[in-house]
Amino acid sequence: MKEAITHLAKDQILKTILEIHGHPIIQKRDEGFAAMCHIILEQQVSIASAKATYQKLENHFGEITPENILNAEDAELRNCGISRQKTLYLKDLAAKVISKELDFTTFNQKSESNIRAELLKIKGVGNWSVEVYLMFCLQSPDIIPLGDIAIRNTIKELYSIHTVEDMEILAENWKPHRTLASYILWHHYLKKRNKI
Known part of the structure; x- marks a missing residue:
């Protein structure tokens, strides 16, 4: 986790979210x-x-x-x-x-x-x-669900990026920790809307 945070904190926007809201909660669901x-x-x-x-x-x-x-x-x-x-x-x-x-x-x-x-x-x-x-x-470490409206809206809001293709290019910078980046973006989305 520490190595992943260090890597993602090179992105100033993700770093700011972490500084303001702290670490996101990592969900683990049963399989099956x-x-x-x-x-x-x-x-x-x-x-x-x-x-x-x-x-x-x-x-x-x-x-x-x-x-x-x-x-x-x-x-x-x-x-x-x-x-x-x-x-x-x-x-x-x-x-x-x-x-x-x-x-x-x-x-x-x-x-x-x-x-x-x-x-x-x-x-x-x-x-x-x-x-x-x-x-x-399955706790896969490198997933960015760009079909998720909250993820897309947060990227639009914070990065002024509007196409899925450009979002994919942005997310390349977060490899191999795109799942954690997704959690950070969700964390911002929910905190901003007082849903946490």
Whole structure:
């Protein structure tokens, strides 16, 4: 962590965020099916809203397993606050795990690119969802989720950079610690909006 902070502090803007707000909280989530369900629920909604839906799901089933999700009536999932679209995504994920097409327990033996390719086969899962899984569940050290609106808006605000291509070029300077840089940017975004 110290080496990563030293490297990122060469960027004056990141250094200033660290000086003003201190170090960000590094999240660690469990790996596996339930974690991926949670990430799907987080797509395009607030963290608080997704968490509430996930808790309803957990309360309803006791445990979020592929079998519970796949065998659930759509109405059951709707009562937990899950949209028709996300019901399709969760059921596709569950089916892939049950059929062994997707096995989360093998991820620790696979490359990041292989994991990315496997997760992208899930209906409704794009780069943002994959990057959140890599960052939070697998603790991958060098991810910058430019599909994340808070990250993009913070880069626009602090660096006056407006295209994703230019953001990618900026983030090259943060390698191989782009995940920590992302946490620092999120930290600024949340602190500025009094969400921490």
